[in-house]
Amino acid sequence: MKDYANNQITLLQYIFIITGLQVNVSIVSLPRNLAETAGTDGWMSIIIGWVISAAASIAIIRVMKNHPEGTLLDLLTRFMGMWAGKVISLLLSLYYFYILYDGLTRTILITKAWLLPTIPNFILMILLLIPTYAIAQHGPSVLGRYAELIAYMSLWIPFVYILTLKNAHWLHLLPMFKDGWQPILSAVKETIYPSLGMAATFILYPFLKHKEKAATGILISTSLSMVVYLFFTVICFLYYSPDDISNYNDVVISVLKSIEFKFVERIEVIFIAYHLFLYSLVWIPTMYLTTYCTSWLFRQSDHRGHMTWLCVLLAIGTIIYSPTFNQSDRLENLLTWIGFGTEYVFPVCLAVYLWIRKSSKRRPAHEGKA
Template sequence: MKAILSADITTLQFACLISGFQISIAYLPLPRLLAEGAGTDGWMTIIVLWLLSVIASICAVRLMRRLPEGTVLDLISKRIGKWAGKTAAFVFFVYFAAMAYDGFVRTTNITRSWLLPETKVYVMLVLLLIPAYAIVKGGPLLAGRYAEFVFLITCWTPLIFLYPLKDAHWLNLLPMFKEGILPVLTGVNHVLFSFVGFAATLFLYPNLKHKQYAVRGVLLANTLTAALYIWITIICFVYFSPDEITEFNQPVISMLKTIEFRVMERIEVPFIAFYLLIYSMIWIPASYLTVFCSDWLLGTGSIHRHLQFFFVLLVVSSFFYFPSFNQNENLETQLGNAGAVLEYIVPAVLLFFFWAQDKLQRRA
């Protein structure tokens, strides 16, 4: 059932949570990954992924309508058995814990690389975990309000990238379908991680104030994500040459280095500092979903204790091992593959299974 009974979130907050989950750490390296997978036709791969994510999200919403006041764990436990619910709780716990860990690692690496190169890893983690703990312990309501706040104060940032368009070469996009449609479709594997995160629907649906608008919420979230991805991808493709863009690990930041104002030379520095708010949109909801799954699995009824243990474990583990950029990208590739199963396939399979189960019971 609901983790916090009074934690009802609006449709806009719900959409901001999902869209922020998707955009957060995938936004900066996305143009390079698309160029590696499909060349300058990569922006069309985003449209394919948008369509797939919308279909999968609608399946997730229709699945949750079978038990409006419970999460997917409650639904599985009720319809299949407690053992299945416990198994699902453990699987989602590992998945969301890896998501949160990846978000903290990516944010720490970017911050230390561009802003605070001499700062210790554990110090960076503590600085990130303190505000995260304050928000996560408030549950979905506070996380939803925070997501809405971040959206409102960062919605102007894509307009910064209008400045580099004065040096754009639009012929870079032509001809379309240079190598046919196959690279556009196979490029999905390179950027699948960019459209995961809507599995939060399976856990936040009970907290929706207006459940009848859940489909609108997921449609809005995925459309916002796709629109922003297409915007930044096309700008990077027309600014960098097709061969040059693959040489930059974070082409969005590299493009910002060319923007100069009289009052500020290096605009990428304050941009990265401000972008930490967007980065937080993966580790905050992922941390909440992690401890929610662990609490549901163990039945302790104390999410705060689980959250404290999880954050302490993150800091302690940083003393022994902390991934590099390349290791971080490998983790994201694995998370994309896991997300393809848990977010795209599992909801559709469960929806079909419960439909078939109901039909057989009616016949009996």
């Protein structure tokens, strides 16, 4: 149904798309969430979460190798029938939509809190949807170039955050294992939502130019996301005391107040404006993924019509209902468990099923030769 050959993405673009999906708006509150559960030992939870997500990502690649010329929907249709493909296409479209919706609404909430408090939510939604449609309508090749451009444009950000280390208190990290392993393991749950995004491979795999490097690519992307989260979390832990950090909602933004330049009064405002580009790496790819699944469901080759209606739905829906920060937090908690089932449990179960299916088909041939 789709022209994969003329819409290919390189390995580097694939890495940046997955990393962009993972390093999303949740980064601004992740250090606080980890500190509330595990204190300043929470940085170790990120490493444990990375090990788990890396294992899940390998399972996703193992699944997709069974049908490299198609998406997961094509794979399920081939091995389980059309009904399985349609059911999963519906479920995946809803899953991608909720990630898209959460990314957009969370960005609007942060933008109103720090930059434009008097602008109505639906106006901000429309302003975000215009470039989203302009980019997402062209498919993976343009998505890959966009993700690559934003990644290169963001290389300067860590150097600015390093300036906050002049006020760092390294003793905040000591002693390690203050309350043992239990709080550290409990805080791993907080890393699940920030790690979501690997499921984009279900759709992007046939577009990848060098599929034999897909496993390497997804491991690099999850590792890169882990390094980013670890960097910002440790920065915040060094600046804020263990008791202070829970008093700030957007910790990664608030820490910038410690940086002063003679030519800029509030540097955090500039960063929030630039962060919109980074956050767009969540909702722009998921806009395409959502409409790909719906167009596949209705056996339509052009997803742009679905994308137009989705943008209209989001704009009108924002007029009727706009979530608060607390409601957005509840949606993220729900997506944490849905995402865990979709991106961690489901690929492993499917990989085991396909392995058993292949093994059972080989066995009669071997027995016949005997």
